Amino acid sequence: MKKQRLFTPGPTMVPEDVLLEMARPQQHHRTAEFREMFKEVTELLGYLFQTKGTCLTLTGSGTAAGEAAIVSCCPPGKGHKVLCCHGGKFGERWAEICAAFDIPHAKYDFEWGSGAKPDVIDKMLAEDKDIDTLTVVHSETCSSSLSDIEAISKVAKKHGAMLIVDGITAVGAIPVKVDEWGIDVYFTGSQKALMLPPGLAFLAVSDAAWTRIDAGSGHQYYNNLKKFRKSLANNDTPYTPNNQLIRGLQSVLRRIREEGLESIWFHTSLNARATRAAIAAMDLQLFAADPVDSVTGIVLPEGVDEPVLRKTMRQKFGMQIAGGQGHIKGKVVRISHMGYCDSFDTLSVISALELVLHAQGHKLTLGAGLAAAQTVFAESYEKM
Amino acid sequence: MKKQRLFTPGPTMVPEDVLLEMARPQQHHRTAEFREMFKEVTELLGYLFQTKGTCLTLTGSGTAAGEAAIVSCCPPGKGHKVLCCHGGKFGERWAEICAAFDIPHAKYDFEWGSGAKPDVIDKMLAEDKDIDTLTVVHSETCSSSLSDIEAISKVAKKHGAMLIVDGITAVGAIPVKVDEWGIDVYFTGSQKALMLPPGLAFLAVSDAAWTRIDAGSGHQYYNNLKKFRKSLANNDTPYTPNNQLIRGLQSVLRRIREEGLESIWFHTSLNARATRAAIAAMDLQLFAADPVDSVTGIVLPEGVDEPVLRKTMRQKFGMQIAGGQGHIKGKVVRISHMGYCDSFDTLSVISALELVLHAQGHKLTLGAGLAAAQTVFAESYEKM
Numbered sequence: 001m002k003k004q005r006l007f008t009p010g011p012t013m014v015p016e017d018v019l020l021e022m023a024r025p026q027q028h029h030r031t032a033e034f035r036e037m038f039k040e041v042t043e044l045l046g047y048l049f050q051t052k053g054t055c056l057t058l059t060g061s062g063t064a065a066g067e068a069a070i071v072s073c074c075p076p077g078k079g080h081k082v083l084c085c086h087g088g089k090f091g092e093r094w095a096e097i098c099a100a101f102d103i104p105h106a107k108y109d110f111e112w113g114s115g116a117k118p119d120v121i122d123k124m125l126a127e128d129k130d131i132d133t134l135t136v137v138h139s140e141t142c143s144s145s146l147s148d149i150e151a152i153s154k155v156a157k158k159h160g161a162m163l164i165v166d167g168i169t170a171v172g173a174i175p176v177k178v179d180e181w182g183i184d185v186y187f188t189g190s191q192k193a194l195m196l197p198p199g200l201a202f203l204a205v206s207d208a209a210w211t212r213i214d215a216g217s218g219h220q221y222y223n224n225l226k227k228f229r230k231s232l233a234n235n236d237t238p239y240t241p242n243n244q245l246i247r248g249l250q251s252v253l254r255r256i257r258e259e260g261l262e263s264i265w266f267h268t269s270l271n272a273r274a275t276r277a278a279i280a281a282m283d284l285q286l287f288a289a290d291p292v293d294s295v296t297g298i299v300l301p302e303g304v305d306e307p308v309l310r311k312t313m314r315q316k317f318g319m320q321i322a323g324g325q326g327h328i329k330g331k332v333v334r335i336s337h338m339g340y341c342d343s344f345d346t347l348s349v350i351s352a353l354e355l356v357l358h359a360q361g362h363k364l365t366l367g368a369g370l371a372a373a374q375t376v377f378a379e380s381y382e383k384m
Numbered sequence: 385m386k387k388q389r390l391f392t393p394g395p396t397m398v399p400e401d402v403l404l405e406m407a408r409p410q411q412h413h414r415t416a417e418f419r420e421m422f423k424e425v426t427e428l429l430g431y432l433f434q435t436k437g438t439c440l441t442l443t444g445s446g447t448a449a450g451e452a453a454i455v456s457c458c459p460p461g462k463g464h465k466v467l468c469c470h471g472g473k474f475g476e477r478w479a480e481i482c483a484a485f486d487i488p489h490a491k492y493d494f495e496w497g498s499g500a501k502p503d504v505i506d507k508m509l510a511e512d513k514d515i516d517t518l519t520v521v522h523s524e525t526c527s528s529s530l531s532d533i534e535a536i537s538k539v540a541k542k543h544g545a546m547l548i549v550d551g552i553t554a555v556g557a558i559p560v561k562v563d564e565w566g567i568d569v570y571f572t573g574s575q576k577a578l579m580l581p582p583g584l585a586f587l588a589v590s591d592a593a594w595t596r597i598d599a600g601s602g603h604q605y606y607n608n609l610k611k612f613r614k615s616l617a618n619n620d621t622p623y624t625p626n627n628q629l630i631r632g633l634q635s636v637l638r639r640i641r642e643e644g645l646e647s648i649w650f651h652t653s654l655n656a657r658a659t660r661a662a663i664a665a666m667d668l669q670l671f672a673a674d675p676v677d678s679v680t681g682i683v684l685p686e687g688v689d690e691p692v693l694r695k696t697m698r699q700k701f702g703m704q705i706a707g708g709q710g711h712i713k714g715k716v717v718r719i720s721h722m723g724y725c726d727s728f729d730t731l732s733v734i735s736a737l738e739l740v741l742h743a744q745g746h747k748l749t750l751g752a753g754l755a756a757a758q759t760v761f762a763e764s765y766e767k768m
Contacts, residue, residue: 001399001579001639001643001648001651001723001724001725001726002726003724003726003728003729005728015385016400023407195385255385259385264385267385316768317728317768318726339385340385340387341385342385342386342387342702343735344387344389344701344731344732344735344736345387347728347731347732347735347754348728348731348732351727351728351731351754351758351761352728354758355758355761355762355765355768358762358765359762359765365755366755366758366759366762367751367754367755367756367757367758367759368755370731370735370751370754370755370758371749371750371751371752371754371755372751373751374735374738374739374750374751374754375750375751377735377739378739378742378743378750381739381742381743384700384701384739
């Protein structure tokens with residue numbers, strides 16, 4: 001009677017009550033009921049992003065939100081230039097979007113596993129006065145690494161640059177304080193810490209960003225943020241929204257509001273710390289030099305066959321974990337701690353990983369990883 | 385984002401696809417579709433019980449099936465006398481039914497935690513020639529103990545006594561071979577290893593039992609097995625069946641047929657063995673002298689507050705385990721291994737128990753229970 005457990009860093013497991021909510025009969029979206037729901041959801045997104053700015057909901061994935069942010073904030077003919085900071089595939093995507101829309105841009109290409117360094121950004125902004133916009137990934141999913149957005153925002157402010165942050169695997173998992181940190185545009189998708197299927201993207205847009213956006217128009221129609229802002233005045237969307245997911249979102253955001261972000265951040269961090277302790281106890285290496293709490297990247301030891309390991313985890317134990325991407329494909333596996341994944345799920349995936357590695361010949365003390373994780377839990381028992 | 389996990393020895397966790405099956409629109413039961421489904425379910429029950437005898441489905445709980453079996457097999461005025469073997473609350477129930485229906489009976493009252501001993505039964509049957517019927521509990525849920533039904537059946541045969549077995553927490557969890565062992569009537573309920581909500585009861589009735597049943601009529605109407613047999617000839621039921629649960633049952637029995645009983649018995653046993661290894665590693669005592677693999681009873685150490693322990697398990701970790709019943713209430717907790725509960729669920733409940741006991745001041749090495757369980761899993765890795 002095998003169970004299925006999903007530990008990929010998106011999509012993540014969807015809570016049963018949210019699945020049931022989304023299984024309710026389809027409703028039309030041009031109704032007072034939809035607008036009431038959308039109003040509530042928009043207010044709750046303000047809590048999620050910790051902002052009094054505009055919160056927009058797009059029907060699309062996180063990439064749609066990133067494109068909307070960059071193209072909207074850099075209208076042509078206004079002399080904008082973007083510094084795209086990347087140490088992983090998702091960061092690279094924002095540079096690809098600049099290229100696709102002919103937006104002048106430079107690249108800060110740093111090592112996978114590290115976060116973007118504020119002092120390097122400071123230097124690059126000082127050296128190229130044309131740069132007035134930054135794209136930074138808060139949690140780089142592919143390299144399981146964290147950038148210090150609070151510190152980077154201070155550097156951006158110092159140089160008068162606008163800061164656009166990809167928070168796709170950050171918001172709802174690790175601390176994100178859009179207003180307090182002074183972030184201009186922050187965006188995410190539905191299928192990560194928001195515990196929903198893919199299909200929705202969300203942006204928090206500051207007043208400063210709107211000033212830029214209102215100054216011109218880029219090559220965009222569907223992802224035109226001005227249209228979304230206009231519809232939002234009537235608690236509505238410019239195009240047909242995925243209202244099934246919005247209903248699920250209402251359920252998820254109420255849950256998040258009820259539990260409280262501080263508690264969610266704590267539990268995500270607890271499970272990440274337990275996993276890192278388990279990895280050390282299993283004589284494995286962490287991939288990231290600056291590890292993020294939403295996803296853990298593990299370097300596989302010599303002789304362990306990554307495709308066989310993941311296939312075994314899935315077929316034998318019903319557990320899906322992610323492999324590496326790009327140049328670390330085959331060398332790294334990644335485990336998510338986001339959303340509807342509790343400490344006992346975390347123990348389960350540690351156990352399965354230990355069993356498969358042991359069977360593949362990696363030398364470890366059976367149960368050592370579990371015991372290390374259990375000790376981390378016991379240390380935080382009162383807050384669990 | 386707390387999850388709920390159910391480890392009570394019934395009801396047990398229901399698989400998601402079975403829940404979905406039961407969420408389909410209600411159908412009427414006097415239809416060809418129902419009869420086709422009921423025919424399939426009845427055939428699959430034959431596989432479950434390992435019998436070519438008659439398999440009946442009652443809308444009621446396990447107690448209804450026990451009453452139906454005893455009262456049907458001991459029609460008044462035929463000189464029947466029952467030996468009720470009990471070492472726990474559920475065994476006692478069958479004596480209470482004899483009393484309620486004025487059926488002559490004797491009692492073999494043995495220690496909780498032990499199984500019924502074939503040699504004692506042999507002696508009692510030899511000493512009281514009036515006894516021609518035995519009631520025995522295969523897996524006594526309240527004392528987490530096992531009786532050797534195969535051996536007891538041989539003793540019953542030797543004395544020409546009919547054997548009625550309560551297999552409520554046995555069938556679908558531990559080996560049950562109704563025909564091979566020569567059991568006359570064997571019964572169970574839906575909410576244990578069959579992974580369904582409560583509400584259905586099932587009986588396997590042998591030809592020898594039918595001869596007895598046909599010899600007279602007891603004080604029964606709703607639970608009259610002859611009516612059920614008559615309707616079954618038309619793949620139907622005499623009274624309105626719980627057809628939502630029968631639909632769920634079809635889904636569950638197909639799953640069991642597909643996985644195979646041998647595999648299910650192995651996994652239930654594996655999780656029970658892992659739990660017993662964990663208990664030993666946590667310096668805890670097993671309650672049962674003859675432990676059964678479907679449920680594990682654990683004696684709590686001095687100073688551990690059982691209601692607080694279970695309340696904490698539930699409120700803090702979302703896990704429901706059972707307390708003790710009768711004279712062991714407050715002294716014992718019980719954890720189920722039946723049905724939709726895999727090895728990682730088993731690790732989860734061991735982890736939570738370890739954490740709560742540790743917090744309550746019981747001296748243990750954190751993770752020792754988990755490591756002991758993990759070692760049991762690793763030893764059976766190939767068959768997991």
